[in-house]
Structure formats: structure tokens, C-alpha cells
Amino acid sequence: MKRFLFTLMLVSAAVAAVFGQGYRIGDKAIDFSLKNVDGKMVSMADYPDAKGFVVIFSCNHCPYVMAYEDRMIEIHNLYASKGFPVIAINSNDPSVQPQDSYENMIERARDKKFPFAYLFDEGQKIYPIYGATRTPHVFLLRKQNGDLIVEYIGAIDDNYKDASAVKEPFLRNAIEALLAGNKPPVSETKAIGCTIKVK
Amino acid sequence: MPVRRLFFLLSLLTLLQFGFAQPKTKEVAKPVPVVDFQGLKPFLSKDNDTVYVVNFWATWCAPCVVEMPHFENINKEFRSGKVKILLVSLDFPNHYDTRLIPFISSKNIQSSVVMLDDPNSNFWINEVDASWSGAIPATLIYKGNNRRFFEKVMTTEELKSNILSLLSQ
Numbered sequence: 001m002k003r004f005l006f007t008l009m010l011v012s013a014a015v016a017a018v019f020g021q022g023y024r025i026g027d028k029a030i031d032f033s034l035k036n037v038d039g040k041m042v043s044m045a046d047y048p049d050a051k052g053f054v055v056i057f058s059c060n061h062c063p064y065v066m067a068y069e070d071r072m073i074e075i076h077n078l079y080a081s082k083g084f085p086v087i088a089i090n091s092n093d094p095s096v097q098p099q100d101s102y103e104n105m106i107e108r109a110r111d112k113k114f115p116f117a118y119l120f121d122e123g124q125k126i127y128p129i130y131g132a133t134r135t136p137h138v139f140l141l142r143k144q145n146g147d148l149i150v151e152y153i154g155a156i157d158d159n160y161k162d163a164s165a166v167k168e169p170f171l172r173n174a175i176e177a178l179l180a181g182n183k184p185p186v187s188e189t190k191a192i193g194c195t196i197k198v199k
Numbered sequence: 200m201p202v203r204r205l206f207f208l209l210s211l212l213t214l215l216q217f218g219f220a221q222p223k224t225k226e227v228a229k230p231v232p233v234v235d236f237q238g239l240k241p242f243l244s245k246d247n248d249t250v251y252v253v254n255f256w257a258t259w260c261a262p263c264v265v266e267m268p269h270f271e272n273i274n275k276e277f278r279s280g281k282v283k284i285l286l287v288s289l290d291f292p293n294h295y296d297t298r299l300i301p302f303i304s305s306k307n308i309q310s311s312v313v314m315l316d317d318p319n320s321n322f323w324i325n326e327v328d329a330s331w332s333g334a335i336p337a338t339l340i341y342k343g344n345n346r347r348f349f350e351k352v353m354t355t356e357e358l359k360s361n362i363l364s365l366l367s368q
Contacts, residue, residue, distance in 0.1 A: 062259075067291075097261065133333070134334035154321070155320075158318065158319050158321050159319070160318055160320075161291065161292070162318070165318070189321040190320065190324040190331070190332065190333045191320050191324070191333050192255075192289055192320045193333050193335075194259075194334070195260075195262060195334040195335065195336075196334075197262075
């Protein structure tokens with residue numbers, strides 16, 4: 001069964017790579033098993049009480065990520081207890097971007113006191129399946145009958161520069177809508193970000 | 200202050216080349232103009248027989264920095280032709296003096312540069328091109344209504360072949 005799942009994962013990765021699209025709203029997202037900064041493997045299945053997940057493709061080096069780290073922490077602190085924890089994933093190839101090594105992830109997580117899991121996508125298997133292209137890139141998932149449904153894709157809010165000048169907190173609005181049993185008012189947004197570094 | 204004078208001339212050239220309005224007051228023009236999207240928009244939809252190459256980049260974006268010499272090559276090669284290069288920096292405004300200006304100076308960038316300072320990227324990314332996810336580097340090459348968009352690192356050859364094919368249309 002495990003081998004079957006792995007094959008299925010590789011096939012879907014290949015399909016995603018060929019079509020270059022990744023997930024769309026309403027798609028079922030796959031779970032993953034990736035190494036956290038504490039050395040332990042983490043899957044979404046490890047959170048039985050979660051109502052969903054805020055999966056954020058992230059990294060150490062990108063100035064746009066740095067501009068959003070405090071807001072990522074805030075969102076986790078606000079919504080993890082309500083059922084929507086943040087899971088950050090670094091998919092960059094450290095041989096291309098040395099600052100994004102696993103060791104530097106540990107350091108960054110310690111310096112910023114990340115309250116959320118910060119996982120290393122070793123071998124860059126997960127980001128093409130999701131269709132992440134940049135950092136930060138958010139995928140908001142909702143649990144439904146054991147599936148993980150993609151409900152929102154995009155930016156955290158509409159102002160990377162100044163959290164106090166945000167007019168539309170896209171991600172928070174989307175989480176609030178899901179908590180109220182509604183669909184996110186805006187389901188897809190765009191933002192400037194760093195490319196995911198590939199050899 | 201020869202460096203400052205050089206910057207002043209460069210900025211004047213940028214302003215003239217892309218038709219940015221001359222400052223009305225006697226303020227010293229910034230070596231690189233800072234615009235919001237409304238300020239940039241006219242340069243994304245010029246309707247004439249010139250090919251415009253608009254590259255979105257930042258000093259902190261490693262692949263953008265790697266790509267930069269290709270735009271400089273093109274700028275040099277087509278300087279006398281109907282081709283205009285505009286490098287749109289997405290550096291953070293607080294890095295204007297500490298990173299952007301030193302970068303342009305140390306790399307001796309000859310192409311025109313503007314800084315886009317407009318945080319509402321969810322709005323303007325689609326205005327540049329609907330297929331753009333927001334990752335940089337990204338490049339728009341267009342002549343009139345014929346537009347080509349690339350969300351990747353470009354080579355001199357790719358830039359050249361696209362420019363030549365647009366020029367011949």
C-alpha cells in the first residue's frame with residue numbers, strides 16, 4: 001500500500017510537472033511526510049483535531065518571506081487553536097540557494113521562535129504537486145470526510161510592506177469564512193515573491 | 200561629484216527615453232525614478248513600432264542578477280534601433296539608497312531603471328500579464344498589441360530572437 005501511494009505520488013508529481021498547473025480551488029490535496037526543524041517527520045495526518053491547514057511555501061532567504069514571517073506567526077497563534085494551524089514548507093534546493101539549507105531553517109525557526117512546523121521538502125517533491133511557484137505562497141486546506149480540499153491559494157494579504165496598511169487580509173478572511181461554514185470571499189490572489197529555486 | 204553627475208544624466212535619460220514627466224519643481228531628480236503602478240502602466244502599453252522589453256527584477260533576487268547582463272547585452276546591441284529596455288526594480292523602498300543605487304553603480308547598468316513601489320501586487324500582477332504568478336524574474340516583450348510574457352530567466356539569444364521576430368511583424 002505504501003509503495004502504491006508513493007507511486008501514485010510520483011505519478012501525480014509527473015503529471016503536475018508536465019501540465020505545470022498544480023492545484024486549483026476545490027482539488028483534493030495530498031498529505032506529505034517531511035522533516036521538521038526539530039528533526040521529527042510531520043504529516044497533516046498528525047493533527048487529528050485540525051479542521052484544515054494553512055500550508056505556506058516559504059524559505060529562509062527571501063525578503064518577501066521575511067516581511068511576512070511575523071504575520072505567519074500571528075496567523076498561527078490566532079487560528080491553530082481554532083483548527084487551522086500553519087505548516088511552512090521550504091522547497092528550495094540548498095545547492096542553488098545555500099541560505100535555504102535545513103541547518104539554516106533550524107536557525108531561522110529558533111531566531112524567530114516559530115510556533116508552527118517548518119518542514120524541509122527534501123528532493124523538491126511536494127511543491128510541484130501543489131503548484132507552488134514562489135515564496136511565500138499559501139494553500140489553505142479544509143478537511144472534509146478525510147480529504148483535504150483546497151479552498152484558497154495565494155497571498156497572505158495585500159500589503160507586504162506594511163502590515164498596518166493592509167486593506168484586505170485575504171488569508172484571514174478566507175479562514176474566518178471557513179470557520180463560519182462559508183466559502184472564502186476571495187479564493188485566489190497573486191503576490192510578488194521569490195521563485196522556488198531549482199537546479 | 201562626477202558619480203552624482205553621471206546619475207543625474209542617467210536619470211534624465213531614463214525620464215526622456217520613457218517620457219516620464221519632468222519634475223516641475225527644482226528638486227534634484229532621483230537617479231532612479233520611483234513609480235506606483237499607475238505611473239508604470241503607460242510604459243506597458245505603448246502603441247508604436249518600437250519593441251519594449253520590460254524586466255521585473257530585484258537586487259535580492261539571485262536569478263534576476265544572473266540574468267541582468269543579458270538585458271545589458273541587448274541594450275547595447277539594439278541601442279540605435281527601435282528597441283527599448285526598461286528594468287523595473289521591485290526592491291523594497293527602504294533599500295533604495297543602500298542596495299538599488301549601489302547595485303546599478305557597481306554593475307554599471309546602462310539600461311533604463313525605475314523602481315515600482317506599489318504594494319497592491321494582487322491587482323497589478325494581472326494587469327502586467329494574466330498568466331504571471333508573481334515570481335521574479337519576469338519579462339514582458341511587446342510591440343503594439345503583440346505581447347509575449349516570460350516568467351523565467353531569459354538568455355541573450357531568447358531576448359534577441361523575440362525582439363527580432365516582433366520587429367519584423
